[in-house]
Amino acid sequence: MNENEVARIGPPASLRFDANVSILFPRVSVHEQPAAAVAVGFDAIEMWWPFPVDVPADRDIDDLVDAVKSADVKLVSLNMTLGDHATNQHGLVAIPGAGSQFRDHVDVVCGIAERLGVKVLNALYGNTPPEVPREELDDTAVENLAFAAIHGAAVGATVVLEALNPVDFPRYGLHRTRQSLDLADRVRAETGADVGILFDVYHVQRSEGDIIARIEEHATRFAHVQIADVPRRLRPGTGEISWEHVLPLESAGYRGFVGLEYRPSVDPGDTFSWLPLARRSTRGVGLRNGTLER
Secondary structure (H helix, E strand, O other): OOHHHHHOOOOOOOOEEEEEHHHHOOOOOOOOHHHHHHHOOOOEEEEOOOOOOOOOOHHHHHHHHHHHHHHOOEEEEEEOOOOOOOOOOOOOOOOOOOHHHHHHHHHHHHHHHHHHOOOEEEOOOOEOOOOOOHHHHHHHHHHHHHHHHHHHHHOOOEEEEEOOOOOOOOOEOOOOHHHHHHHHHHHHHHHOOOOEEEEEHHHHHHHOOOHHHHHHHHHHHEEEEEEOOOOOOOOOOOOOOOHHHHOOHHHHOOOOEEEEOOOOOOOHHHOOOOOOHHHOOOOOOEEEOOEEEO
């Protein structure tokens, strides 16, 4: 991506970017990742579930909270648990019989969100067990999502659903934007709880394409957006996506953060070369009357 393409992303205050420290800094410990993001100019981050268990020890939670606060960064978004790594669950939301496990995890996640001001909690649907009917999976998902959404709202956070592409995640239960929207609609209709949508440009392009139309139609329902180029999941400008048409999200009504959820380049200096240093900081950016201002 050349300088002219960068310039077409929009004015400095049009979007707020955060760094997904879990994928961008894989060789750095969890407790050092927030500071690593600060070192390259970011003051807002997101992360995948940083613990090997659903309910970590209080000391481990305290250490994470201290690391984020010490780095003086905002934790914008936090993924919820992947569940059992040994059986590759990739989320607990739709897994029958895991309700108690999931509820215990929600209590922990909401505690972290309250302490750090996290606004987005990504509840992963999970890989679908082939022996379980889809109707049962969705029934389970509705119950678990409602529980998570109600408890998340109590601490000021929105629980979101994310569709993952079938190339990388063939067993995952949500592959298309419409599936996420329909499930969120069902949760609200049956329980009154609100579930948002995490729109990941990389996954949508690999699953279904037609990114611009989906943004224009659904952007006001996005609680969070993530980006990476296709097909190698690297920085914008390394693949097939026309970012000058995708990134002016505010014109479609989106007012949240854009998470950089892509793999680092082989040359570390190239990882963030597309995004000028001045665009990485959100200091002084605020939301007033639905409009981002400095």
